[in-house]
């Protein structure tokens with residue numbers, strides 16, 4: 001195993017990777033044109049078929065990746081052909097990165113990061129604080145030594161990958177299964193108490209302020225005691241200003257435990273707390289139509305929740321799935337597309353217009369869809385929604401405007417109504433700097449509500465990047 005300290009890590013690959021990132025992010029007034037040229041010149045910009053279909057909906061579609069398979073041509077071809085995001089399956093876990101205290105092995109994680117960057121894929125970091133795949137030395141520490149070791153681990157790992165990770169699973173699987181809603185026993189919980197989760201998030205924010213910070217867990221995909229315990233923690237964090245940006249739902253399903261009927265409602269209740277939600281490790285045991293239907297529900301549920309920013313399946317092919325006997329993925333062992341693959345692609349293509357109405361009945365008759373593109377290439381998106389009030393409907397079509405290093409413009413054209421309201425959810429840490437041709441209000445720091453101000457249906461906004469260029473999601477409603 002290659003092991004080297006932070007000070008002693010290989011320079012060239014770091015410099016090469018950072019350079020690429022800067023090249024992609026480097027904004028000038030001509031950034032869109034420059035990106036277009038790069039793509040024409042054959043520079044890797046493909047984010048894959050599923051990835052592109054998701055990008056057209058303003059989402060990413062990713063997969064877990066194992067560094068050990070990147071040398072297999074069929075594996076890498078399938079990865080590059082289909083996906084727009086990756087999560088290292090094991091390479092960023094504590095037992096790989098810091099098997100021995102304060103000796104860091106970033107090699108396998110770096111391999112995945114380099115590959116992802118060469119394909120312009122997003123990267124989810126997985127995971128910083130987890131009771132599993134945790135080296136023995138950690139559980140042997142005293143409380144104060146463990147506190148220091150946890151903070152050091154978070155800080156060193158996030159600093160190494162600073163600016164390269166879209167979202168980190170800061171804490172993974174901290175809650176017990178079943179009805180207790182209690183925290184799971186772990187060295188962290190048992191020695192540091194429940195406050196370790198808050199400390200981990202605060203330490204993470206300080207280490208890489210531009211990475212989204214997620215809590216990630218399983219059996220939380222529907223409304224149940226465990227997901228409600230997580231919900232209460234997130235609510236408390238938001239109320240007290242503890243930094244948290246997103247909640248990951250692993251999405252490991254099987255015929256006995258399929259996607260729950262309240263899946264979408266559960267995602268929505270978390271989103272309503274002011275966090276993004278993501279499906280982070282999806283796989284569904286089974287085959288054929290039953291498996292495909294579960295995948296369809298997941299995709300449609302995510303698309304119907306404007307703050308559901310992406311879906312990751314837990315592997316490229318059934319051959320290398322952590323539960324390969326369950327054939328839970330979208331490509332079979334020979335990289336052939338399964339019925340589930342076709343279902344996912346169809347659901348991504350069909351848009352987000354599932355009929356809404358929350359279980360609380362607060363918005364009965366509402367249906368909405370959202371879509372946007374990223375500044376990394378796609379240049380248009382649409383969004384539409386209809387209120388139950390007057391039966392009208394409207395669409396907001398969004399295209400890229402000028403770009404600068406620190407900010408970018410989007411142009412919006414509303415059609416179908418003159419009495420519209422467009423809500424834009426601005427992905428943190430981006431901020432709206434200015435708008436034109438609308439009456440703008442801001443219900444919260446990450447939301448813009450636009451109404452006509454007599455200037456017609458063409459309007460726009462300038463967004464400050466703060467290190468991120470993901471477009472907001474736009475929802476149009478009539479009143």
Ligand code: XIL
Pocket residue numbers: 089090172250281322
């Ligand atoms: C799994 C990997 O897929 C396996 O290769 C490894 O042996 C064990 O971990 N929840 C998580 C993931 O958060 O990290 C786990 O990944 C699957 C369950």
